Amino acid sequence: MARILFLVIAGVGLTSALSTVLSRNLVRAAVSLAGFFFTVACLFILLEAEFLAALQVLIYVGAVSILLMFGIMLTRGVQGTDLVSGPSAARLPGIVVGLVVFAVLGYAIFEEKGLRTQYSWGALDERTAIARGSKEPGSPLRSAVNNMGKVVGVELMTRYVIAFELAGLLLTAALVGAVAVAHREEDETRSTGSGVPPEKPEPTADKPNP
Amino acid sequence: MPTVGPSTLDFRDFFFVAPEMLLAVWGLVVLLLDLWLARRLDPAARRLWVGRVALAGTGLAFAVALAVGLVPLMARAYPEDAGSWLSKSTLDYLFDTDPSLFSGTLAGDLQVGAFDLLYIVLLGLIVGLSRAWSFTEEWGEFLALLFWATVGMMLLSAAEELITLFVALETMTICLYLATALEKTRRRSAEAGLKYFIYGSVSSALFLFGLSYVYGLTGTTHLSAIRRLLVEAQQSGLTANAAGATAVLLILAGFGFKIAAVPFHQWAPDAYEGAPAPAAAWIATGSKIASLIAFMKVFANALEPWASPDSNVLRPGWIGIVAVVAAVTMTYGNLAALRQRNFKRMLAYSSIAHGGYLLVGVIAVGLAADVSRAAGAVLFYLVVYAFANLGAFAAAAWLARDKESDQIDDLNGLGRKQPLLAICITLLMLSLIGIPPLGGFFGKLYVFMEALDERTASRGSISLVWLVGLALLNSVVSAFYYVRVLRAMFLREPAGKPMAAADRLIALPILLSTAVVVGAGLTPDLLMGVMQAAAAPMLTTPIVVHKLTAPTPVGPPAPKKPTPAFQYSADQMKKMGQMATGGAGPPGGGGPAPKAKAGTKSATPKSKAQAPASKKAENRP
Amino acid sequence: MIINNYIFIGLLLLAAIAFALAPILVARLIAPRKRSRTKSEPYECGVLTLGETWVRFRIQYYIFALMFVVFDVETLFLFPWAAGYASLGLFALVEMVVFLGFLLLGLVYAWAKGVLRWV
């Protein structure tokens, strides 16, 4: 059952990943990417990390893909062209490099030898479900799997407190920096730097007026 | 209700991150103050005031960092006096020789303290430099980003754990991307920011992927625990460990980007050239120092068992890869720098080349018998390099202020107009070349000597002679482009309007850098001693954080810090005063120590703190 | 086991898709189909679209999306904190005050900078 599920999810994921890369329409590519994010969430569920799965959907499918869409709507340079990306001269090298990376990663995963207490990655067949890893209900493993949100919270507040606060600082810095970089003074009508003469848009002329 | 392993938090640990906290908050203060002032003052006055407040912040941070460093030392030196005004638990905490903070995610040793001070000094100079001329509207943002980047750097060089390390690295680089792009009137700045950002985020992704491999292999993110596991696994080198090799490659890609090693260097010239000079200076100095320290921690500490299998450097093991990268990096950097007419671009390529030399040092650390000496050499090099570069960027800022350009030719005739500063810049350039008796010479000398060290060679039995030879050749090549600056200053006639006299803000970094470079050249032992002492705990502290019983994201609770059961004898007090912390305990699970490497390691800091080390070993399960 | 629940969710997902597609299919079968050129033109007050449909939007949208992502990521930290709060002490609240304080001041910054004003 789970194997079939895995195959289905992997198949869908592969398809959407491919269509992300191959689609010439940017929005469609972004939609495929969102689909791929979703299949990653499904894989997280198969790995019994439902907390991660929910976060994956919330952050990536819900937020990052929206950001991508807005980015696409924003950054298209010239009007009049369709929302497509042209075939690139780097396509063939890109494919080759991608395949090489894939081969290396695949080789690495297959060839991995477990260190002492670890399961070898290639021997996952013998591995039992994580939640079953320890029978007694109070074990950290079990609570970590069954109540990951809680355990993550406790760890964030104690062991990883510096990383946590630093993440807050990082988010703030990103917010501040992005605002500072993207912000243009409303009063100034200087050009965006693309050589376009500054042009004060008329207040209402561009409103679609049914 | 399932019980969760009660991780504990020792609030006293926050004492040691006080400088970081102060800088983070001060960044916000500067940011909001700037916003508030923007409505009330004209731009020039606003810039002045914001800059003053920022400088005050760095001053305060310096004082705090000094206090953080000194209080434990003083308490150890005068326990009786300290006992009268500190509580028992605080005293115990300060006497605790275990330098790890926050369950082992951060180090609180001398290296951290010393480099915190260094970062703050450099930050202060760079903040001053930013005030020298007006290149952006977003003053508060720019300064706040510099402050936050500094927080990232400080925590990056303190991180003992991969997650903290990664978040710190990202904080540092993201702030720097944004600071790079903040000179909004110039398109080059935006372009530089974008290039830096795109290369940086891709390499960060690779880096994180590599870290995830390491975590997947070992089940822990703590550097010392990773090392212990790898030692126990008795897989020396990367032989038959393809996953490890992939991890090493990916992590190397991440660090390679941060220090602009060759396959990942493309961003550097554009970013250095496009960024406003203070931001570029911070990329070239602070970010490089922090990344290299983290690099050494990850590779020479955590992944040390994978350094090389045995006799041959080019056998599987990260040393072989790093050696090739180092060779290519320095050669490419120097050759490319030869063609540059743009001062900042020249500095960018020269910094790539210096990254290559530093990588030679990292290799030496990976092979060295005496790790603290080898790492001390790298740190020495870093400090001298950072100051020399900072002075050079101050000159670049001067150019940008007065000539609004970065061409070397614009320096023409400076030697006649401003002889003092021109001589200082000359000394800095000579130091960058490595001319004795300046600091740069000793930096290179120490690093190359470590690489050629007999004991290192006997361990590795291959010699790094070819690498060092290449490095020396490169140093000769580098003389040509550095000398071009000197020629412009002293032999050429000034063209166009001459540069105005440098004000304090520009002169101070140049003078101070020169002082450091010359001082390090005249008395190299002093700085080298400090750096060796700093390096000792950095790579050898065995911070036992959690016993790994199972592959689990949640480790069992960290063992409590062993309360020192020994009396503080005068002798020990002195040792602790040197913060020789812990020493390497015997590698966890025993067994035949692989290739005697762990044995040599653990015996390394034998001169110091043997007693506390054995005490701690007893306390440990 | 956990994954059981998600099998239900998966089935629900399929059911929802079927629930959405079925009426469209039924409508295809029973609804009249008379195609004409005018009918399939976009509805813009009876006049054909002038110029390009997919216009380029202002950066303001992007800034809002960016702030949305930042605050969405922030919830990533808030949820585990809230879930684990019971087994932590008051210090967790203090840590969260610091964390949220930074983000709130970031918001205040954006506010004072004027990017929150939608014009």
Added chain:
Amino acid sequence: MTAFAVPTSWIFWAQEQAVELDRGLAVRWGLWLVVGFLAVFPGIVAYMVLLERKAAARFQDRIGPNRVGPLGLLQPIADALKLLTKEDLVPRGADALVHLAAPVLVIVSAFLMLAVIPFAVGMAPVDLPSGVLYLIAASSLSPLGVFLAGWSSRNKYSLLGAMRAVAQLVSYEIPQVLSVIPIVLWGGGLSLVAIFDKQADYGWFIASPPGLLAFLILLVASIAELNRAPFDIPEAESEIVAGFHTEYSGMRFSLFFLAEYLSVFAVGCLATALFLGGGMPIPFARFPLNLLDGSLARLVVVDLILLAVFAAKVFSFVLLMIWIRATLLRLRVDRLMNFAWKYLTPLAIVNILVAGIWYECVIRPGALTLGRWLGGTLVTGPMVAGLVWLAFWVNRREWAGEAAGPGRPSLEGARPDWETPGQTGASPQRAH
């Protein structure tokens, strides 16, 4: 190359034992899926539409639909049949696949939200350990659907409506998510069932100052999330035709319609489960849970009570939404965004911290007592009141400036939503 020969079974790997299906579970699921999700919920939604029409008619002093069946009760069926027989139109130039996928995505989002609601004891379709997070994640899918609907139509109004809608949706998603966090904090976990149990012990979560504020934030944000008046800018008929679904007609349009009402229902269920004590009829009493003794008959009785109360609460919530829609005027777009970012988000963030204080005052000390509750209220009540006052005080200029009359920058500086290219004639200006 032995590498790829070793784990031939690798691609078939998954954790075998992780799935346990038995007959009872299958029957339960089947019932939920077929009876609940495919019959009862859509039925409820259909009659919600009728309710809205009736209620709106009353507000406007009309009678409302009363022709089809007694009291117009068969109206939804007639509507459904009418929609089914409408022609299925896809505009020329539209991206057909995405055009179809968009309403499906919105529907899926609404459906998935309902999967974790605990309607009564043992009456949650599933109890996920990360239930709340799952719910938020499921609801975060719909902005994507809205955007795709607008984008795929190849119509300027659609795209404009979609962009505005998504900007609004994401802006209000933040306070919506943040207002849920106090509940997670008090419930001690992300499972909705655990939250329900906690409310049995500590009273409905709305019965506390931070809880009340969180509930109000959730209410406002949810109305905006649902694109309902007064936040219905994205589909403002008089401004941008019908927003993102301009090009949708017939059954495709009705999917958006259905999804909207399904979401209204889901949000009602969510608010009930999170803030209003689920099916508990009395705020601070364990009734009817104390009747449970393990016997099936008792369970059935208790569940019936819980279900009825739950339904009543959801009904009131929906009625409240209809009332708000019938009463309030549409907000101007700048006001709308302001309200999310300048009022709700800061309030929701600080409210989380106040919720932490409430936890320390009331929940951590032990069982609920009147004294603790009063103490907590005395501590947090002024805080919450002060916060709300502060939020309005900080924003006072907006209102003061409005009163001062012209000279406001609001419409003076109004700019179109898109960049004017400047160099081409392809300005989006319409020749109308």
